[in-house]
Amino acid sequence: MTQTCSVSLNQLVFSWKKTNTLLNIDSLTLHKGEQVFVQGPSGSGKSTLLNLLGGVVLPHSGEVSLLGTPLSTLSQRKRDRFRADHIGVLFQQFNLLPYLSVCDNLLLPCQFSKLRRARTLEEYGSLNAGAHALLEALDLAEYIHHPRPVSQLSIGQQQRVAAARALIGAPEILLADEPTSALDADTRHRFMSLLLEQSRQHNTTLIFVSHDLELRHPFDRVIDLKTLNPAYRVN
Ligand SMILES: Nc1ncnc2c1ncn2[C@@H]1O[C@H](COP(=O)(O)OP(=O)(O)OP(=O)(O)O)[C@@H](O)[C@H]1O
Numbered sequence: 274m275t276q277t278c279s280v281s282l283n284q285l286v287f288s289w290k291k292t293n294t295l296l297n298i299d300s301l302t303l304h305k306g307e308q309v310f311v312q313g314p315s316g317s318g319k320s321t322l323l324n325l326l327g328g329v330v331l332p333h334s335g336e337v338s339l340l341g342t343p344l345s346t347l348s349q350r351k352r353d354r355f356r357a358d359h360i361g362v363l364f365q366q367f368n369l370l371p372y373l374s375v376c377d378n379l380l381l382p383c384q385f386s387k388l389r390r391a392r393t394l395e396e397y398g399s400l401n402a403g404a405h406a407l408l409e410a411l412d413l414a415e416y417i418h419h420p421r422p423v424s425q426l427s428i429g430q431q432q433r434v435a436a437a438r439a440l441i442g443a444p445e446i447l448l449a450d451e452p453t454s455a456l457d458a459d460t461r462h463r464f465m466s467l468l469l470e471q472s473r474q475h476n477t478t479l480i481f482v483s484h485d486l487e488l489r490h491p492f493d494r495v496i497d498l499k500t501l502n503p504a505y506r507v508n
Pocket residue numbers: 289295313314315316317318319320321322
């Protein structure tokens with residue numbers, strides 16, 4: 274494995290049901306800082322692939338390695354720790370805590386991961402300064418000193434808070450599953466620019482799943498699950 278390898282899949286086989294193999298991926302390598310768009314028909318296994326990359330489920334055979342660590346060698350507890358330290362997640366549902374402020378939501382990963390906390394402190398001097406820098410970068414500067422609950426923000430603003438939360442503490446890998454589907458066209462465009470710019474700045478490997486093929490143009494690589502995965506079949 275080279276120094277620049279961030280994600281590597283090797284002879285991965287996975288199925289939810291015993292009888293049907295959903296994913297069968299011979300080999301896939303993603304590099305540090307690479308921005309990858311994953312497309313494929315509904316039901317082809319895009320979200321399942323993100324679950325495998327996040328260590329939420331394990332393959333039946335083959336290996337998922339992240340940053341040189343084969344996930345199957347880690348206990349459940351160590352996998353959870355690894356995920357908290359190294360992986361940011363961004364979903365269609367923002368999963369923000371509605372009663373917390375913008376800053377408190379954004380800083381949640383620093384409560385679960387000492388590493389992300391330490392990185393934020395090292396880069397910005399304090400957690401608040403780190404939160405402020407991200408809020409500014411994501412056009413949310415006006416909420417820095419605003420104690421109001423995150424539920425009072427617009428959908429586009431909430432999604433940007435979720436993106437800031439995924440990016441805080443510079444996780445090496447960011448998994449994004451249809452994060453723009455609740456956004457209107459203008460907000461979507463702006464959100465994509467900010468997300469790509471921020472992950473580029475932090476050298477984050479971005480794995481972005483979407484049905485919206487118009488979004489794929491600025492990505493370094495487009496992966497079509499239908500082509501990558503010979504187990505794919507039309508149901
Ligand atoms: N937790 C689960 N338990 C059992 N089956 C599941 C589970 N999650 C997904 N599946 C099944 O796996 C298949 C692939 O689902 P997945 O959500 O990964 O596809 P997808 O490509 O992301 O689909 P979409 O584009 O519609 O979101 C589907 O047939 C789905 O029903």
